[in-house]
Amino acid sequence: AIGAGVLLAEIQQTSDLTYRIYDWDRTDEQGKGRELHTDLALDAIDFSFHKQYLTPYQALLNSTVNAVDSPFFTTSVIHLDQPVEKDFNMIDSFVIYMCMEGTAGITYGKGEIETIKKGETILIPAELKSLALIPTEASTLLEVYIK
Incomplete structure (x- = not known):
């Protein structure tokens, strides 16, 4: 969950890959949870902070x-x-x-x-x-x- 009061815009390119880390305890018709990919996701995530990840822009009125x-x-x-x-x-x-x-x-x-x-x-x-x-x-x- 993102949290109360947060307005989030997620804009991304398409991908044919999904790593499921948590599935909100959902189950299928047989009561089984879907496969999780925690180890694969942890290998793919870069947890370090990079200054170039910030998106600087100059706010101009009516432009x-x-x-x-x-x-x-x-x-x-x-x-x-x-x-x-x-x-x-x-x-x-x-x-x-x-x-x-x-x-x-x-x-x-x-x-x-x-x-x-x-x-x-x-x-x-x-x-x-x-x-x-x-x-x-x-x-x-x-x-x-x-x-």
Whole structure:
């Protein structure tokens, strides 16, 4: 368990490998627990702290600031206190917004609007090429898309 009050965004590339360390005491139809892979997981985990694991970025108001740019996905942070227009014509991907703080409206099409508040996530389909982010209060959004 992560813990009460923690807002977590786990953005990752796909993998065909799962090491199960704990399975919350779940059982199958015969009452048996699934296989655990504790030793394999311990061999794969790097428990040391590496300063380069930190993701520094400069928070700019009403701008999309790139935080992570991997070969597989891009994650940006947007601090809002006024509307921001977004154009997705240069990417060929869906876009995911996760509201980290505040509340914002997302307007698109012919004036349709969706509201996103802290802790909520919305998937913007790849066919939608523009929208506006309109904060109703100071807000922070994560923006994620694949490459």
